[in-house]
Amino acid sequence: MKFFPIKIAIICLLITPVFYIVTLELCEKYLNKNYSCQIENILIGDSIHLLDGSVRLEEQIANNIHDFCKADWLIQKAKLDINILVTTIHKKIIYPIFLDVDSLAKDINSDFDSENIAKNNFEILNSGLVVKIETNLSHGSRIGNIVLVLYFGVSFFIFFIFYKIASAKSIVEGETKAQLINDLKREEQVHKQMLKNFQKERHELFENIKVLNKKYQKDKTKAKINEEEMFEEIISLEEKLNSFIELKQKKEMEISELKSKIQKHGKKKNFKLRHNELEFIEKRFSALYKNIKMNRKALSGFLNLSDELQIKAEEIIHLLDRNPDKIIIKRKVFSGKKHRTACFEVLFSYNGRLYFKKNENNITEVLVVGTKKTQTKDIEFIHKL
Template identity: 35%
Template sequence: MKHPSFKILMLCIILPPVLYIFTLQLMENQLQKRYTDEIEDIYIGDTKPLFNGRISLKGAIKKNIDQYLLNQILPRWGADLRVVVTTNHETMLYPDFSGEDDDSMLVQDPMRLATENYNLLNEGLKIIVELEIQHNTLISNTIIIFYILISVMVFYYYYNAGIKRIKEKDREKNRKIGRLIKNQEKYTSRIERINVERQKLSKELNIIKKELDNEKIKADKIETNMIEEIVALEKEIEGSLFFQHEQQNEIELLKENLERLEKSKYRLKAAKNIRKRFNALYKNIKINNKAIDGFLGLPEDMKIKSEEIIHQLNENSSVISIKRKVFTKKSKKTVFEVIFAYSGRLYFSKTKDNKIDLLTIGTKNTQNKDLEFLDNF
């Protein structure tokens, strides 16, 4: 900021006259109130001479107010102080425009004068005090000079502060310029070193490029030979893999057949043992091969539940809770469905000799296949 702020400048120009006018008005109001209060206290003075007829009310008011104004300094410095005293009936008491002096008042009859004073006081008195501070007087000039001095001091303060900021910015700018010059010199020397190193590296790079080209030529020859060898090896590997794949397929096929054979043997043995045990335990039940296969396919906990149903069928089939009847399509035979272990399904029919023919055992997942079996039974 090379110059003071325009706002500060305008404030320093505008504020002194504004404050001057405002101060004059404030002083006039305050002084007028003060003079009014003080004159109201002294303008009548002692009422004893008034009621004795030794002095008239006008004379007493004139004497007291004139003496009061004579002792005030501000009117002599330029304050125009005007005092008017009247009765409530608008009888003028001060200032006195009748032209009578104090000597003419003394020759009057005291009783008459006392009566007149009493009557005037009874009418009630009004005091009007008007104060105006004229321009180009000692008071007004002192006020305007005071505000101008304050404005100049404020302007000088901001101007001086702006100069200090400018100087500080200049010093900071010079410091930055000095640092930049030092950095420039340092970077210049570093660039020179880098250029020397760059030239050195460029020479080494050219040498390396030549060596790389030679190595590349050698690598191309080696690569060509290796590719030919790889192609030959890939053909041999393809042949070996094809033969290995065929052998692996044969092995897997043999393993599957062996597993199926072992499972078949185990299942046949288990089915044989189950049939032997059921035939020994449940004399009143004829068990179908499908039922034995279904029983073997159940989890262990469901096997226990299903065998509990088989035991009840063997002992007394009437206690079994039948879910529904299923009618086969082929033999027109009535088949009963029993639920166990929530998802287990057991299907049986009764023979002519009132024995139980256990047809199939399964779960909810095998129900469709079981019903299809029963349709073709």
């Protein structure tokens, strides 16, 4: 019952009569409209006999409707209950014809007057005919029973499909449960075997503990005997360790003093070398480039460049000395706090930066030589000039 499609069963039972009733109503509307069109098309038939008075309009309409009903499949085979009413505009019934005995005898004894019949036919046709169709598809009719059986068959088929699906799920669940029970039984056997093994190991461990305890007692007695000797050895080792620590501290102090002396000597030596390099570069530039004045900041920045950048920077200095018009200036930078003087920035080798200005004697003064990394500090230096 877990997978039984009770909802589907309820839906099928409730929807089937609703669909049955709605279908009957829609079929009645459709059949009324369809038969009205068909009967209106075959109602008059051939009008020649009507206009010459050889046949009455009522008889011809009745014959046409009877022929139509005999040829229609639903009326003959499915026993469709259909009511046909043909009237004039003035509500005179044309079909079905109701004749009493007196009028029938009068028509037989009287002469056949074709002119009056033709005139009567023309007047009826001229006034117009109204066709009303009513089909009866009520509960219990053959078509109604067919529709009901069809909907119940579809509902039963849908319910059968869901029932099969539920049955398959129930079978699968049963098999799964059976498999799970078998697996649990196997695990139970495995756990029982493991429990036996643990009990056996536990017994062996207790035996080992007993053996180790005996050995521990023996070692404990030996340790008590050697304890005094060990204390004496520990004291002697501590004395040696303290003397070693004192010696290490003395050596470390000596090493630090030597390092400080070496650093002072190295700084003096580097300062002398740096000073000599600056003097050499200053003399070299003053000898080679007569129209260029190099700032000490520019000389220091030039020495900090790599060999490749020094070559590119000296190439720019050479152009400033010989062909200053060929220099490509990137931008203008103002120097000085009070008297703002225009300085110019030149790029070399993408990362290199050179700043220069013209002094009062129209001599080019190189203020700073640096790179993109030192650009911020270099511009601050220029602003403070």
